[in-house]
Amino acid sequence: MASSTTNKLILLCAGGTGGHLFPAESLAVALNRRGVTVDLATDTRAAHFEFPAREVHLIPSATVRGRDPVSLARTALMLGRGTLKAWSVIGRIKPSVVVGFGGYPTVPPLIAASWRGVPTVLHEQNGVMGRANRLLASRVTAIATGFRVFNKVDDSLRGKLTFTGNPVRPLVIEASKVPYHALEAEGTFRLLVFGGSQGARVMSEVVPVAIEKLDAALRARLHVVQQARPEDIDAVSAHYDRLGVAHTCASFFSDLPVRMAAAHLVISRSGASTVAELSAIGRPGILVPLPHALDQDQLANAGVLQDAGGAIRIVQAEFTPDRLAQELETLAANPSRLGVMARAAKASGTADAAERLADLVLRVAGY
Template sequence: MRTPLSVVIGAGGTGGHIYPGLALAEALRRAVPDAVISFVGTTRGLETELIPGAGHRLHTVDMIPFDPSLGAKRYLLPAALLKSGAQARAILKEQGAHVAVGMGGYPSAPVIVGARMAGLPSIIHESNAVPGRANQFAARLTNNIAVAFDRSRAHLAGGQNASTVGMPIAASLAHLDRARLREEARRALGVPDGSRLVLFNGGSLGAVRLTEAAVGLAARWRHRDDVHLLIKTGPAKLAETRQRVAYAGAAQVASVVPYLDRMDLAYAAADLVVCRAGSATVAELETVKVPAVLVPYPHAPGDHQTHNARVLSDAGAAHLVPDEETTAERLAALVEPLLADPSRLAAMSRAAGPSTHAQAADLLAAQVLRLSGLPELAHISRDLEYTS
């Protein structure tokens, strides 16, 4: 009787690490329907909601962030890593894992440590243009490295041998036909006919700076009937933002939502996106070719969001605006001329150019299948690489 493929994926903290991990799991299940996929994270991040919500088992370990702000408490990191690595090794054994995958973020490092302890093959995927500390560490423990952007190679031990696969994204976005879905999407999101839609997407938990600017724009545009704002706030700021929009007399030009569970609809309906520059977001924008204004999170380790944003801004597919300059007035000066000139928006869309991200989940899945050492999966791995 054939032993089912078992893969354990370390991913947690923020959506930027979790969503690519889920996309990889989706690709593995497409290729090997009876594969056993489980995740490792902690009890503190979004993984506690997103991973079970996607139908996958989540194991948790005791791990602390790779964070210099810990100060003197940084001396706790080696002990925490050894403890969580041992916990991960026990999970890998329990799951009968063939391969361990680290998608970045501090919850994924113990999986690579545990795989090293157990003598199991492992692979890491780095999603940012400038790697995070967890993957900089984990890269020293595995010979198998995949990256989303070529420019991250120089920052990883063994990066010269890394394979650039792109960023794994959900199939609904990898194959999105914006034009075909546009009318359905605008109806679903309540976008008035004849209005151009500006989507404010602050990431998994929203972004106060973007929400502030969006409310200011809504007040500025409150008498217009040719523009509409869709503002994603995150649950914590939902009620307050709705009250502020109503108080500004701008409810007719702005819709406020806590989250967007159908990003394919949001991207299909949008004429312009104003958002942070997390690696997953940048990969999605490059793939679906929506013009964007990117506002990098200023406290991201290594300023990696600015480096991510430049992938699109250098190509002319996005405008980069520093966080401290992101006000309603600054955005109005930039956005109003864009909305008034469809040809400029179309040029930005074309500038995104070809993207590897649509095939990234399958390419990474092919590497995982190859590392599994299961001979019956070799042809599936080759097929995924060939068709991608």
């Protein structure tokens, strides 16, 4: 395919957060391997991000943060400016297809592409479509979904849907090759705890207290790897020290997929990237969705993996030390269930999602 796609250009659009940029990066790598040139349209937050693109185009954008007339007018003005710039950029570089990864920074280039008659692909990472993608869905040529189960989608859009999965980083693909090592009856029980790229206060508040409630014999078997906010690390570490629990605490783990592969159980939020990585690697999880998201995307994501048998979903209001301690005791007493959950998570994963998405994009581009 490389010979037929050489000198062709595809424009990827992703906002400046890892949740959108990492899948776009994985697609860019897959396309580059096929001889396709890639440009990136993004906002100023991603100016420092090392992206495998020929050129990065900074497009003005804004997110709807308030419903008052002044806030809405400012957002509309910024999106209008972004659309005009995207119109100019697309006219100059002439991409064969424009691919968006969600969030309001993708709105201007995808609208400009539709106005110019350029084919478009929208990738929805979550189990429910976000606001920006709902705005764009009727305009785009095709919609790729990160989950096989896709909730609350208009019937008129179903003909555009293609399941590809969520592209994951090369480090995740390597980690996915590591088999799950079953928890032994009296062996070390390895827990990995994290709450997204910035950490989550609820994990620091609940997990150490839950572990304190466990039987002393089970506590002695634990090894906890926990990501915590910088302001929480000392307190979390001191709590584990007092309990005599083996632990590693940090505000960021650059090798998180490796640590995920080494865990018997993962306790985390349920962002699309987290769920994609958890299922690609094949590890059981206790998932605590972010409670205040307008679209409740994390609730849907966790529900998909729970329904597949790979995770336990606990809404934050019920994520108490008592509830978590109960779940940990039940799983420790029944190691075979962890193995079943690991296999179910793996079965629902798509480590080849970047290649699947590349296939769709190239079909839409007519290559």
